[in-house]
Amino acid sequence: MQRIGVFVCHCGTNIAATVDVKAVAEALGHEAGVVISQDYQYMCSESGQNLVKNAIKEHKLTGVVVCSCSPRMHENTFRKAAASAGLNPYLVEIANIREQCSWIHKDIASATEKAIILGRAAIAKVHLNTPLTSMESPVVKRALVIGGGIAGIQTALDIAEAGFEVDIVEKEPTIGGKMAQIDKTFPTLDCAACILTPKMVEASQNEKITIHSFSEVSDVKGFVGNFTVTIKKKARYVDETKCTGCGLCTEKCPMKKVPNEFNMGLDNRRAVYIPFAQAVPKVATIDPNYCMMLKNGKCGVCSKVCSAGAIDYKQTDRFVEQKYGAIVVATGFNPIKLDKYDEFAYSYCPDVVTSLELERLMNAAGPNGGTLLRPSDKTHPHTIVFVQCVGSRCDDGKGKQYCSKICCMYTAKHAMLIREKYPDTEVYVFYIDVRTPGKNFDEFYRRAVEQYNVHYIKGMVGKVSPKADGKIDVQASDLLAGEQLHINADMVVLAAAIEPDKTARPLATMLTTQMDTNDFFTEAHPKLRPVESATAGIFLSGACQGPKDIPETVAQASAAAAKAIGLLCKNSITCNPCVAHSDELMCNGCSACEKVCPYGAITYQDKEFRMPNRTTAVRRVASVNPAVCQGCGACTVACPSGAMDLNGFSNSQIMAEVDAICK
Amino acid sequence: MQVNENFKPVIVAFCCNWCSYAGADLSGTNRLNYPANVKIIRVPCSCRVNPMFILRAFQKGADGVIICGCHPGDCHYTSGNYFTRRRITLLYSMLDFLGIERKRTRLEWVSAAEGAKFASVMEQFVSDVQKLGPNRRLEDLRCRKQ
Amino acid sequence: MNKNLKDWIDITSGVNVRKCMRCGKCTATCPSYNEMEYHPHQFVYMVERGEIEPLINSESLYKCLTCFVCVERCPRNVEPAKVVEAVRLAAVRRQGKNHLSAEQIPPALDDDMPQQAIVTAFRKYTK
């Protein structure tokens, strides 16, 4: 038999002025199961709470209903009070008779009547409340960072700084990502390598950080605080522990005609290669698509010249399994493919390049040693046209609908650098809008226009046609002058839209995190939780969440690190006990609940059940991971058999409230 | 149509804890009056509202049922209200198909900042139901107080 | 501004002119640019503003080759050529402004002209 205590608060005159609290206490005292019904001036005060505590002890209460202000205000206060008196805190219910009654109604009779009904509903619910205990789930004190660009490096450094072990998984042979390919950074024009490579070295030397280069995540199991991740270490045919990075093999390899992806294919590398001089780890990698030894067993030069004996043609993919408490995704971006934009002649004219290719062309470590030359004939370009928004802000099915955000600024940077280094070169920038929100960004763009005399023209380039004399005819409109222009250019630079890395989509499936239609990871809340994914324990760093420049990426990387550190600092996580649970006897294993769960908290297992006549049957049933479930209840409605229910807001509890209100 | 002034409709409002319930609290904080017929049931998310609850309310004598949730895209649980929208659209369509008056059911998006909207939505909903009169088509006569 | 005419153009062309982000790519490669008073992007913008009369009265209407380069290139899928065609239709369908009368046809005939072209033209250019 339930023994319920009802406590009606006056809240000074806030409630008592429009609700006859005495009458409410009197009426609720007659409800079934209620053994004590009291009113008091301020229930949330010390003495008010003591009233509740004493009543719990004295009357051996099995449930408490407090008629007071909104549960959003004092539910926790009364739960704590109950707990300190030895009553499970989840046996307390609040009837909101202030915000939703006394404050909005003027007529005492109807407000009192409503307060009584709200009290009845709370009593009806508390009859069905069950004691709930918060589960504790241990936290593995190690983080995984997926992606070793500037975002991943920064996150890893911050987490290591806080004293936690952290692993970086990078799919390329070296960490560094896109920033390593960039020449200079806006708006300060300092060299990217000069600020990035010290961080790369720091990461490699930090004993808390383990770098898995040339590796991929192949499987993720578990949940917040306790992920088990399988990392595939791809065969690089070089023993990482032996290779000293001397680079002799990369000079002697006879296979010279391999497009160098680090330089965007603008020059060649060998079949055995180190992507760039400051690579971390500085270890050679053999490209099995080109290596003669691996292809037909004839060559072996690298093995002969390697004094460390690091070359291992028999190496295979290895799998490493590791446990992590937190995972940070930092998979970054890529420029989109421009094969659908025939009008820009990108696919067949070598002098039409993307901005990232221009970075390499201008970089001192690039294919031309830093001298800007046309890729076709290695001559100095005198007229360069930049085209903005190539594939960004497109609604034509060929490009991306979003603004790629970084192009306006890097184009201003490119234009400025070219004008500074080669004052005889005319630079035209065709823009739709110039977007420069950011510290010192607009000043930077204005400098390009005012000091460096870059020709900014509002309008779009419609067609790029290479001519027989090697020049390029750029046909465009100047909307402000109302003219159709033809520019006789030497080079055209396309600001290609950026898109999330292709590895992100399968990764999101493994992590059960959500993505938007553009394959950017979705943050848990667009304003208030920008670096967390909706899946607990998974954080987002850098451009995998949306287009970002370097300062923003680093800021977000550190924010993600802070969130991960916050999680790793805990020995265990206290889970909200108001989570879903599945009644195995009712469950059909139909997977409807799994489909609507935003957190991937539901898994299935085959379980053996006793059937009539001493037989058994194996059935697939759902089970909810209480550490992952956030208690939204979407699954409870998707479940046709009613097997899925929600603690604290169960079907029967809500139904009882409905009945009490409609009675 | 004759409007019975003495008829006090019973209105059940399911409010999502994160948006609409907070919006209801805000309308209280701002002392924005709406009819006392509205009784709110707190749910963690609008997607917790099972069609069974709605039918149960009608069965037990409710004259109108309204569900309030976060605006699409603002769900605390990222996608709950999108499921709500489909489920409730289909359910309301079915109730309409069975000949239940359309204005007895409603779904509204009310954010935690929209106290005024909450009050005006309730005001309007109650007056719509008031005009319809008691729920005769969908009630369980046994449960009705005489 | 003639609201009805604008609505008519919107419906006939099937183009949502509000999708235009004013990049001018349509105008950039329009082969009739030099002959036109109003250029493709202006067509879109003027229809958006409801300034359709000047377009109807402009010779630009008949300079558009309907080559669809603007449609092909537009990043926003606005389809300027369809707007031009809709305005052209608006001009053609005006009462009392028939561009072709039955009497004009015999002198225009020559042996090479396909019968179908005459019928089509007559249908299209009369109300």
Place this chain on the structure above:
Amino acid sequence: MQEAMIKRAVQLLADGTVNRVMGWKRGEFVYDITPAVFTTAEELEKDFVCDDFTQANLSKYLVKESRKEGKILAFLKPCDTYSFNQLVKEHRIIRENVYVIGIPGGPKLDIEKIKAKGITGILSVENENYTLKIETIYGTETMPFSEAVSGKCSGCKSKKHVAYDELIGDDGEVLDSNRFDMVAKLENMTSQERFDFWRGELSKCIRCNACRNVCPACTCENCVFDNPKSGIDQKAAADSFEEKMFHIIRAFHVAGRCTDCGECSRVCPQNIPLHLLNRKFIKDINELYGEYQAGADTTSRAPLNNYNADDCEPSVVHERGVE
């Protein structure tokens, strides 16, 4: 057809591919058909039947049968394969344990429509060039085939098999059916007319649960209406609301999963057109969220377990048609 099926079934039993066969057998009367499991060639030759009355959808029985030892052969009509697929998708049928032979579908006959002509004492029904020759104890009667076609076949949506291991006969196409006509007709009535229609129909309900028990989408281990924890468990219809609630909730639970096989209306002893409730949901889903045929595949997400950020608001319900 029947001979070819028996022959193939006997073969598959003999070579050990399957150890049971799911089909139909005749009851006391020729039109009294019941689903049955056969284990031997003798049983098959004696009792197996496939004729104009073998309407029953066998898919649901495979939920239990596919969990037994060994593989079972099931003969599925095109409409049954949709239910089969849907159940495979929901992990209710273990696909590996079923050998599916697709057989041509109807139109099948509804004995009630023959009896409605005043024909009684039926001994046999033969289809001769779309004229039914009915032998009765009182003599021979005839009637056009088309007038006796079962309700579930008259709105046939597809003659295509969406799941099978082999076919007997040819595969057909998805049809352009008129199955939503009645729903549309109801939608165009006034609210009061609709209410009167449904009150008339649903008040006939005796809560025998036949619709639930035959429905291949209602395969819950325990129905929510039998679950005391659900808060709405009911024994029988005690008042006019409860059957309404039962049918609305049942339709809602199968919404997006119902393949429109028509079994619910076929088995209803009170002849309530229950399929209209399901078709209403299917029609709404098609119109509001894009065409969706449950069971057409085993991978797509059910429309109610899916969403689009720009889905319509529920107010569309209130804005369309007549009040």
